[in-house]
Amino acid sequence: MSQLQISVELPVLDLSQPAHPSFLSTLSRACQEWGFFYVTNHASPYFESLKVSGPDFFASAKASADVLFAQQSSEFSEILKEYGIKMMELSKTIIKIILMSLGNSYERKFYDAEFINCHGYLRLVNYTPPEMVEENHVEGLGMHTDMSCITVVYQDEIGGLQMRSKDGQWMDICPCENSLVVNIGDLLQAWSNGRLRSSEHRVVLKRQVNRLSLAFFWCFEDEKVILAPEEVVGEGSPRIYKPFVCLDYLKFRESNEEGKFERIAYTVKDFAGIK
Numbered sequence: 001m002s003q004l005q006i007s008v009e010l011p012v013l014d015l016s017q018p019a020h021p022s023f024l025s026t027l028s029r030a031c032q033e034w035g036f037f038y039v040t041n042h043a044s045p046y047f048e049s050l051k052v053s054g055p056d057f058f059a060s061a062k063a064s065a066d067v068l069f070a071q072q073s074s075e076f077s078e079i080l081k082e083y084g085i086k087m088m089e090l091s092k093t094i095i096k097i098i099l100m101s102l103g104n105s106y107e108r109k110f111y112d113a114e115f116i117n118c119h120g121y122l123r124l125v126n127y128t129p130p131e132m133v134e135e136n137h138v139e140g141l142g143m144h145t146d147m148s149c150i151t152v153v154y155q156d157e158i159g160g161l162q163m164r165s166k167d168g169q170w171m172d173i174c175p176c177e178n179s180l181v182v183n184i185g186d187l188l189q190a191w192s193n194g195r196l197r198s199s200e201h202r203v204v205l206k207r208q209v210n211r212l213s214l215a216f217f218w219c220f221e222d223e224k225v226i227l228a229p230e231e232v233v234g235e236g237s238p239r240i241y242k243p244f245v246c247l248d249y250l251k252f253r254e255s256n257e258e259g260k261f262e263r264i265a266y267t268v269k270d271f272a273g274i275k
């Protein structure tokens with residue numbers, strides 16, 4: 001495989017500015033082509049691998065902290081609670097802007113009806129330094145797509161996150177100061193009838209140093225039936241996904257994934273795609 005690295009300039013969604021129509025079209029193109037962009041002027045983040053689920057982020061963090069540290073660690077839980085709440089708010093803001101970028105008044109039309117029951121969970125990951133770096137890098141996290149609507153990632157300054165372009169090239173998603181990375185997940189790809197792309201990505205470790213990341217997955221509720229609204233599909237366009245229940249897809253992925261973070265063989269296209 002070629003080691004040639006191509007980097008791509010992704011748009012930066014600045015939440016301190018109103019969303020300009022010209023920016024919305026840039027964002028919409030990036031979501032179709034890459035499924036990745038940056039967000040800045042949000043709140044600021046943090047740090048090892050455990051899952052913290054909403055809506056009660058405090059209880060979940062505390063349960064993990066009790067196991068991890070075998071002691072009370074309410075400060076840790078407080079920080080994660082705050083982080084979880086901030087990420088919920090941020091995700092709502094971002095999805096509204098993504099909906100705006102899809103079309104006229106889509107935010108008003110679809111936010112309440114479709115996204116109001118979304119929930120989130122955090123994954124804190126510590127990548128331990130590889131003992132040897134072969135062929136320029138080792139895979140820290142194999143190629144996968146996210147089972148979310150959107151994922152908001154804080155990565156430290158080490159770098160290594162890469163996304164796969166439509167023609168199979170790996171592109172670096174460089175750490176960008178004061179910005180988080182946002183990527184579209186499978187649930188939103190299906191909901192948008194493929195207008196928003198959930199791209200494959202992975203983490204490669206190129207240096208013998210620890211890498212920390214914090215990924216927040218914002219997802220539809222388990223029982224939701226995912227079906228792209230007529231307006232989103234567009235008149236005359238074919239539907240490319242059958243309706244499906246969110247939880248059934250999560251179970252499908254679980255049953256097809258080998259290890260915890262192994263390379264995944266199947267995605268939402270295999271599960272619900274109309275061939």
Ligand SMILES: O=C(O)CCC(=O)C(=O)O
Binds near residue numbers: 146153201202212214
């Ligand atoms: O560690 C990262 O930068 C990304 C992690 C990721 O893609 C995931 O947890 O799904």
Ligand SMILES: [Fe+2]
Binds near residue numbers: 144146151201
């Ligand atoms: Fe991911």
